[in-house]
Amino acid sequence: MLRYFVWTIGCQMNKAESRRIAACLESAGYEEVKSFPEADLVVLNTCVVRQSAEDKVIGTLGLLKGLKDRHPELRILVTGCLVNSDNQELERRFPHVDLLFKPGDYNDLIAWCEGQGAYVEKTSPGYWLAALRASTEGCEVGAASPCAFVPIIQGCDNFCSYCIVPHRRGREVSRPLEEIVSEVSELARLGTKEITLLGQNVDSYGHDLPGHPDLADLLSELSGIHGIVRIRFLTNHPKDVSLKLIDTIASLNKVCEHLELPVQAGDDDILKAMRRGYSAEQYRELVGVIRDRISRISLSTDIIVGFPGETERQFERSLALVEEMRFDVVHVAAYSPRPGTIAWREYRDDVPKEVKKERLSRIEELQTVVAGEINAQLQGSEVEVLVEGRKKGRWFGRTRGNRLVFFEDAGEWKGRLAGVQVTRTSPWALIGKAT
Numbered sequence: 001m002l003r004y005f006v007w008t009i010g011c012q013m014n015k016a017e018s019r020r021i022a023a024c025l026e027s028a029g030y031e032e033v034k035s036f037p038e039a040d041l042v043v044l045n046t047c048v049v050r051q052s053a054e055d056k057v058i059g060t061l062g063l064l065k066g067l068k069d070r071h072p073e074l075r076i077l078v079t080g081c082l083v084n085s086d087n088q089e090l091e092r093r094f095p096h097v098d099l100l101f102k103p104g105d106y107n108d109l110i111a112w113c114e115g116q117g118a119y120v121e122k123t124s125p126g127y128w129l130a131a132l133r134a135s136t137e138g139c140e141v142g143a144a145s146p147c148a149f150v151p152i153i154q155g156c157d158n159f160c161s162y163c164i165v166p167h168r169r170g171r172e173v174s175r176p177l178e179e180i181v182s183e184v185s186e187l188a189r190l191g192t193k194e195i196t197l198l199g200q201n202v203d204s205y206g207h208d209l210p211g212h213p214d215l216a217d218l219l220s221e222l223s224g225i226h227g228i229v230r231i232r233f234l235t236n237h238p239k240d241v242s243l244k245l246i247d248t249i250a251s252l253n254k255v256c257e258h259l260e261l262p263v264q265a266g267d268d269d270i271l272k273a274m275r276r277g278y279s280a281e282q283y284r285e286l287v288g289v290i291r292d293r294i295s296r297i298s299l300s301t302d303i304i305v306g307f308p309g310e311t312e313r314q315f316e317r318s319l320a321l322v323e324e325m326r327f328d329v330v331h332v333a334a335y336s337p338r339p340g341t342i343a344w345r346e347y348r349d350d351v352p353k354e355v356k357k358e359r360l361s362r363i364e365e366l367q368t369v370v371a372g373e374i375n376a377q378l379q380g381s382e383v384e385v386l387v388e389g390r391k392k393g394r395w396f397g398r399t400r401g402n403r404l405v406f407f408e409d410a411g412e413w414k415g416r417l418a419g420v421q422v423t424r425t426s427p428w429a430l431i432g433k434a435t
């Protein structure tokens with residue numbers, strides 16, 4: 001039997017797609033291994049959102065060239081955001097790659113497998129995934145987690161000035177609602193309890209489908225699926241979050257009180273240069289409405305520091321926004337120019353590296369204090385945890401608000417909802433005992 005290894009870097013979407021690639025290869029008769037040297041077929045699922053990620057991808061392609069020189073029978077496939085519509089340059093730079101296929105597009109992968117003599121059932125990737133789960137039930141290597149990621153929309157129409165994603169993943173394409181419902185039903189039948197719907201901008205879901213179902217409609221449909229106890233979705237765009245969606249989250253019990261709502265900056269001129277389509281004040285108002293209508297909502301955000309031209313004053317507006325909003329989680333990144341983007345074409349990357357680093361640390365330090373205070377309020381309370389597995393002798397899982405929780409207990413908890421009394425807190429996690 002031929003052996004495959006999927007190497008993944010990047011966001012949740014890439015991780016979800018890698019599971020689908022693995023499932024497709026299993027259905028073609030390949031067997032999973034855990035390292036490059038053991039594999040006959042390697043798939044690199046790449047990310048180029050930041051320079052550091054791209055450097056790792058290029059380094060790994062170099063390593064694989066050496067491996068292929070020694071073992072010419074090795075086959076190398078590449079997908080993810082490195083791949084774009086015009087791959088001539090990539091083919092010239094990396095002649096040792098056997099196939100470049102666009103992220104989320106499995107037809108080329110299937111055709112390639114068939115060209116190697118394999119048979120792949122032409123069905124929804126969700127069914128391959130479900131088949132993979134069934135074949136690995138009770139075994140550590142499978143997608144046996146109670147939580148599953150389900151892509152619902154590919155690509156992005158927004159063209160934020162710093163972002164490479166629309167240039168690589170193309171325009172928005174939604175998956176038909178019925179296809180998602182049947183995939184989630186199948187996952188539920190096999191034991192999945194929580195699903196996270198994925199898209200670069202989930203709020204755009206459905207605008208390109210007949211009848212224009214939206215994310216709220218999809219959440220309502222999925223809520224009816226027996227066995228699914230929690231539903232999450234990411235990532236939202238603040239300019240596209242509708243009142244209908246907010247009210248749907250508030251009214252559907254299975255939809256978790258947890259929103260990823262990237263603000264990116266607290267200064268209006270920077271937001272404009274980023275082409276985000278809202279002001280800091282509009283963002284504040286949106287958060288106000290969300291907090292009014294959804295009790296105990298947990299909010300995460302993303303911030304970019306050191307965008308071209310960002311002055312100390314402008315950065316301080318981001319810092320002030322983080323302090324004022326009291327987000328549950330803040331992901332902060334230093335601006336990294338990506339060739340081909342609007343910001344790369346039009347602005348000079350003029351904030352020195354050390355300044356970016358210092359601004360990044362200031363946001364992180366502030367958020368550590370804020371998250372520490374928010375979590376400390378949960379001391380002594382009971383939280384509901386969906387248990388994902390064990391780590392270092394303790395059970396771990398997440399609350400509805402996506403807080404990581406560890407607890408010790410002799411029982412078998414994987415895949416179950418546990419009541420946990422919080423005995424200790426930190427900015428990053430809660431620790432407790434099963435009640």
Ligand code: SF4
Pocket residue numbers: 156157158159160163164165166200201237
């Ligand atoms: S919304 Fe903006 S940041 Fe997000 S994927 Fe689209 S272009 Fe990139």
